[in-house]
Amino acid sequence: MQDLHTFEIKPKKAFAFNFKELVDYSELLYFFAWRDIKVKYKQTVLGFLWAVLQPLLLMLIFTFFIGRAMGVSSEGMDYPVFAYSGLVLWLVFSSGVTNAANSMVTNAAIIKKIYFPRLIIPVSAVLVALFDFVMAFVIFIVILLFFSAPIKLSLIYWWPLALLVTTIGTVGPGCLLAALNIKYRDFRYVVPFLMQALLFLTPVIYPVSSIDQLWLRYVVALNPMYAAISVFRLPLTNVPPDWTLISISLVSGVLVFVIGLAYFRRTENYFADIA
Amino acid sequence: MLEVKGVSKKFSIRHESPYLSFRDRVMDLFKPTHSSSEEFWALRDVSFEIQPGESIGIIGKNGAGKSTLLKILSKITPPTQGRIIGRGRIASLLEVGTGFHPELTGRENIFLNGSILGMKRQEIASKFDAIVDFAGTERFLDTPLKHYSSGMQLRLAFAVAAFLEPEILVIDEVLAVGDAEFQKKCIGKMEDVSRSGRTILFVSHNMAAVQSLCTKSILLQRGELKAMGSSANVVAQYLSSLDSQAIDASGFIQIHPKESDKPIRAIEVLCDKRRSATTYMGCEFEIRVHFNASQALTNPVLGIVVKDFQSTPLLGVNNRNYTGNFITTPLKAGYISMKIPSLTLFEGTYHVDVHLGDEFKDIDVLTDCFQFTVEPMPFTASGELPIKSINRMFIKDIAWDLNPTNHVE
Numbered sequence: 293m294q295d296l297h298t299f300e301i302k303p304k305k306a307f308a309f310n311f312k313e314l315v316d317y318s319e320l321l322y323f324f325a326w327r328d329i330k331v332k333y334k335q336t337v338l339g340f341l342w343a344v345l346q347p348l349l350l351m352l353i354f355t356f357f358i359g360r361a362m363g364v365s366s367e368g369m370d371y372p373v374f375a376y377s378g379l380v381l382w383l384v385f386s387s388g389v390t391n392a393a394n395s396m397v398t399n400a401a402i403i404k405k406i407y408f409p410r411l412i413i414p415v416s417a418v419l420v421a422l423f424d425f426v427m428a429f430v431i432f433i434v435i436l437l438f439f440s441a442p443i444k445l446s447l448i449y450w451w452p453l454a455l456l457v458t459t460i461g462t463v464g465p466g467c468l469l470a471a472l473n474i475k476y477r478d479f480r481y482v483v484p485f486l487m488q489a490l491l492f493l494t495p496v497i498y499p500v501s502s503i504d505q506l507w508l509r510y511v512v513a514l515n516p517m518y519a520a521i522s523v524f525r526l527p528l529t530n531v532p533p534d535w536t537l538i539s540i541s542l543v544s545g546v547l548v549f550v551i552g553l554a555y556f557r558r559t560e561n562y563f564a565d566i567a
Numbered sequence: 568m569l570e571v572k573g574v575s576k577k578f579s580i581r582h583e584s585p586y587l588s589f590r591d592r593v594m595d596l597f598k599p600t601h602s603s604s605e606e607f608w609a610l611r612d613v614s615f616e617i618q619p620g621e622s623i624g625i626i627g628k629n630g631a632g633k634s635t636l637l638k639i640l641s642k643i644t645p646p647t648q649g650r651i652i653g654r655g656r657i658a659s660l661l662e663v664g665t666g667f668h669p670e671l672t673g674r675e676n677i678f679l680n681g682s683i684l685g686m687k688r689q690e691i692a693s694k695f696d697a698i699v700d701f702a703g704t705e706r707f708l709d710t711p712l713k714h715y716s717s718g719m720q721l722r723l724a725f726a727v728a729a730f731l732e733p734e735i736l737v738i739d740e741v742l743a744v745g746d747a748e749f750q751k752k753c754i755g756k757m758e759d760v761s762r763s764g765r766t767i768l769f770v771s772h773n774m775a776a777v778q779s780l781c782t783k784s785i786l787l788q789r790g791e792l793k794a795m796g797s798s799a800n801v802v803a804q805y806l807s808s809l810d811s812q813a814i815d816a817s818g819f820i821q822i823h824p825k826e827s828d829k830p831i832r833a834i835e836v837l838c839d840k841r842r843s844a845t846t847y848m849g850c851e852f853e854i855r856v857h858f859n860a861s862q863a864l865t866n867p868v869l870g871i872v873v874k875d876f877q878s879t880p881l882l883g884v885n886n887r888n889y890t891g892n893f894i895t896t897p898l899k900a901g902y903i904s905m906k907i908p909s910l911t912l913f914e915g916t917y918h919v920d921v922h923l924g925d926e927f928k929d930i931d932v933l934t935d936c937f938q939f940t941v942e943p944m945p946f947t948a949s950g951e952l953p954i955k956s957i958n959r960m961f962i963k964d965i966a967w968d969l970n971p972t973n974h975v976e
Binding site for chain 2: 298299300301302303304319320323326327330331334335401402403404405406407408561562564565
């Protein structure tokens with residue numbers, strides 16, 4: 293008998309955050325992500341190809357219909373490189389947030405019967421999206437080679453940073469929506485629409501410089517993914533970044549992250565009662 | 568050691584829809600008062616202490632707060648007041664197989680389920696062979712779980728949980744399922760657990776199982792601790808409280824009120840076509856379960872379990888087994904009747920469980936929801952009844968024959 297620690301069960305405080313417990317359960321986080329990845333690819337014929345096909349097809353569509361037809365500029369990159377570099381992170385965000393938002397409802401049976409830190413569920417949903425990113429990223433390298441795109445060595449720090457910002461920017465809204473979804477089922481319908489709208493409202497497939505009004509640029513930069521995508525493109529372009537906009541986006545991302553976690557934490561204790 | 572001090576749990580029941588809709592919440596902002604909600608104390612000031620190595624039975628009628636107590640003990644829901652102090656790892660088997668995924672193989676599910684139950688990966692790996700051995704499913708380790716029979720799934724699930732080795736084990740009615748041999752294995756495993764100085768909390772409606780597994784028991788009634796003591800005493804107290812609870816001789820039992828989202832509204836007991844909970848041996852016996860469901864039922868299934876005074880099941884039947892599902896368009900309200908042309912139960916008092924569900928699952932389960940008595944009625948030529956202590960049921964037509972010739976030696 294190794295861990296005979298004393299425990300205490302009592303009415304919960306709203307904002308206490310048990311970080312140690314989360315570390316104790318890190319293996320379960322891994323298992324949940326592992327289960328979802330395994331199940332996802334077991335059930336489909338094309339398996340892992342799906343993770344690659346989605347950004348690839350979207351890139352082709354946008355290249356022909358927006359890049360060519362509408363002549364959108366692309367910050368000095370080849371438009372396909374520009375579009376794919378945005379989409380590959382965008383898909384982490386959109387599928388991560390969508391998975392996380394539904395995750396508490398799909399796992400309601402487990403939540404009602406077994407205790408573990410509930411945060412594990414939406415976070416593991418985001419991990420699944422990050423796994424897809426790894427697949428899609430391999431194709432990104434191929435695309436870069438194909439267009440022999442010039443790359444700066446600064447990618448060693450910009451790309452991990454971009455991924456970190458993406459993760460924070462995805463976990464925040466993911467947790468917020470997961471908690472809201474279990475309380476108000478309306479959000480099930482809101483999320484897919486929101487993701488679709490945000491794709492066009494954010495500079496993913498067009499550069500922010502193509503927006504004429506300055507105030508509108510500030511609004512658009514409120515999306516946490518703006519910073520992530522801009523930072524991700526830094527090693528690929530010579531166009532100087534707009535640090536003001538990136539800072540706005542970063543602050544917005546951290547803010548949503550904190551709010552999302554706090555709200556999730558506040559409602560977490562009662563999930564088992566209302567799920 | 569486990570100390571429960573003054574634990575209470577309050578639920579607010581919102582009338583109307585079970586889910587909150589965001590629209591309702593928005594509309595509430597404009598209303599002077601918030602929409603009607605009612606407070607309900609599922610547990611009220613419950614305190615007790617358990618020493619290491621004790622196994623404790625928790626008994627009480629449906630709605631007495633047993634499940635809520637288990638949920639609080641296993642940290643699934645926090646108490647509203649009070650606290651619990653304990654030592655070691657708590658594991659709950661509120662329902663075995665939680666987290667099993669049909670697409671994953673047996674091997675994968677063992678790891679997933681073990682991890683959900685709180686085991687470390689190394690721990691699972693080191694116990695893996697023992698788990699598989701206990702479940703007896705070696706041959707199907709790499710088969711997806713969806714191809715397992717339900718009995719095999721259950722065995723695998725219990726096996727994972729059995730090797731968890733927590734200091735405090737919380738069990739809720741898992742023994743109700745599985746074949747007899749496997750049940751024996753499970754009970755043996757539980758006895759091992761309690762012998763090794765661990766604590767077991769066992770909730771069950773099976774009084775015989777409670778008495779054989781638990782030295783002490785707790786009786787809950789309407790959320791309050793009614794009694795704690797030796798299992799024999801507490802079980803006796805519980806059973807007598809069932810009997811004294813006015814046998815409603817009218818044969819009409821009101822169940823859930825109109826506002827409830829549980830479908831069963833009332834139950835009728837008929838003896839020779841007249842409402843009565845007092846019946847006699849050989850009468851025409853009918854149970855009618857009246858329902859009004861918030862969500863329409865497709866192919867409703869009615870299950871009836873008749874148990875004797877010790878809660879030992881004697882008869883468990885449902886219409887699907889007998890005549891197949893009722894094929895209907897989705898139906899909200901109505902009644903289902905079960906009619907036995909000639910009741911073969913011996914004289915005595917019987918408790919009844921009622922299960923109402925659709926083709927896939929139970930929707931409303933009432934344990935010990937009513938009882939009826941069977942009066943003696945001579946059916947033999949001599950007018951004498953068979954000896955009561957060795958008969959639970961009777962068979963009217965038994966051919967007895969004495970043949971003086973052609974005997975074999």
